[in-house]
Amino acid sequence: MSDQLTMFDRPVSEPLAARLRPKSIDEIVGQQHLLGEGRVLRRIIQQDQVSSMIFWGPPGVGKTTLAGVIARQTRAQFINFSAVTSGIKDIRKVMQQADTSRRFGEKTIVFVDEIHRFNKAQQDAFLPFVEKGSIILIGATTENPSFEVNGALLSRCKVFVLKALSEDDLLQLLHRALQSPDGFGDQKVQAEEDVLRLIAAFANGDARVALSTLEMAVLNGEIEGDVTNVTRQTVEQCTSRKSLLYDKDGEEHYNLISALHKSMRNSDPDAAVYWLARMLEAGEDPLYVARRVTRFAAEDVGLADPRALELAVAAFQACHLIGMPECSVHLTEAVVYLSLAPKSNSLYRAYETAKKDALEHLSEPVPLQIRNGVTGLMKEIGYGEGYQYAHDTEDKLTDMQCLPDSVADRVYYEPTGQGVEQRCRERLAQIKAWKKARAGDSGNAKSE
Secondary structure (H helix, E strand, C coil): CCCCCCCCCCCCCCCHHHHCCCCCHHHCCCCHHHHCCCCHHHHHHHCCCCCCEEEECCCCCCHHHHHHHHHHHCCCEEEEEECCCCCHHHHHHHHHHHHHHHHCCCCEEEEEECHHHCCHHHHHHHHHHHHCCCCEEEEEECCCHHHHCCHHHHCCCEEEECCCCCHHHHHHHHHHHHHCCCCCCCCEEEECHHHHHHHHHHHCCCHHHHHHHHHHHHHCCEEECCEEEECHHHHHHHCCCHHHCCCCCCHHHHHHHHHHHHHHHCCCHHHHHHHHHHHHHCCCCHHHHHHHHHHHHHHHHHHHCCHHHHHHHHHHHHHHHHCCCCCHHHHHHHHHHHHHCCCCCHHHHHHHHHHHHHHHCCCCCCCHHHCCCCCHHHHHCCCCCCCCCHHHCCCCCCCCCCCCHHHCCCCCCCCCCCCCHHHHHHHHHHHHHHHHHHHHHHHHHHHC
């Protein structure tokens, strides 16, 4: 038998992004609002005072890299978990090991990549061990943790928001790749500044995309002697979506979703579909678009067409189930429907007005008549006294006051006359007229 290596035995070269992954805080590009001199996250890492935290930000901005830096600089056992491949049994096994290590004075840091992919039961498996300090949990997510991480776990973690890298950040990274021995420093690679800027613009704030694009461009570069030239034409061949890019500082991401939102609000389906296509074809996460569309359904259409929310949620579920490119048509259906639907922002205005009062009257007690008197003592001190059960009345209405005295005269929901909400408006007018008449009858009875 020959000892000669086959092609499958030979070590495979790591991708450029992996070779250049920073090993210390000072090597990390970007995130200066967290890692600059004197900034909170830098101090936490340098002083080895890491507590449970979640890194939230778009792809390729350094979430996993930060975890790796913490692994090198902290005096703790470091365990890397993937939310894609790990089950509850794996979690509990590692948690028990961490619990044992804690008894011997050893800290354990558990890094969970894509923590938003864990279901509630999987997330709950971490909770008791985070609570008693057996582990320090570091999660990474591209999704808003307020929606994707259960409340009990989230309340025990500090959330750090990572930003998309600027074009200058990415240019710094690309120059390092060309100069570093871990990159192309041992080769003669020529790339003009405008070519590197093209790569940085295409990457849209994602370091991994920038380095992968550079690597592809170098592999397909024009070779002259021992020099590899990376030209604009080569980069454009490697980036087929060059005309659809977000701009250099990531601002276009917000400009485009704003354009979609305002086009739907202005009942312009053609513009709305155009901006939707601009986002999806530039690589935007369809779930991000679906969340914004779902918000729009309640904020700008609301009860003028209650079916709008149903359709938006159905489109969101379709995006979850089948992803791009298939889900583009589901989002188009939702966007066109919302554009053509009658508009009402009465629900948004109702909540914002109520929120202001709620914050100003946080300690306002619940009126006794609508408290739940579930014990004898509660009933003795007046809980539930004077409660009127609407179903026992002929009109299914009562004149019982449900707001605290300090805001008893406030009006929060003011329906428009748009679409189906006209029915809400008419019904509300009937209810208020009935209560006003009832109040008048009570006043007359008292005066007599």
